[in-house]
Amino acid sequence: MRTTLIVLTAALLVGCNQKTETQTTETPTGTVETKTTTVTMTVPSIDTTATAEMKADVKAGINNAAAATREAGHDVANGARDAAHATGTAMEATGKAIQKKTTKKH
Secondary structure: OHHHHHHHHHHHHHOOOEEEEEEEEEOOOOOEEEEEEEEEOOOOOOOHHHHHHHHHHHHHHHHHHHHHHHHHHHHHHHHHHHHHHHHHHHHHHHHHHHHHHHOOOO
């Protein structure tokens, strides 16, 4: 809802609020006649307090998303580190077992 309100507000601010059209005609006798029409749109006033609150909410949402992304990245890195350690430990144990079975007894 707030995003829609922000988009609509931005569209109103960016859009033109005045349009002027000019028509020029020439009569058969050589007289030039010009007609100008101006249409003005009234832009409603903007509640700056509400806009500031929405801006703060959007900024807080972005910061929360960034923090969650960083935390997820750390979790993935920690998981990969743990998996690598477990793999190394398993390979070491397997290597010792192979050595034990292949070593000649005298």
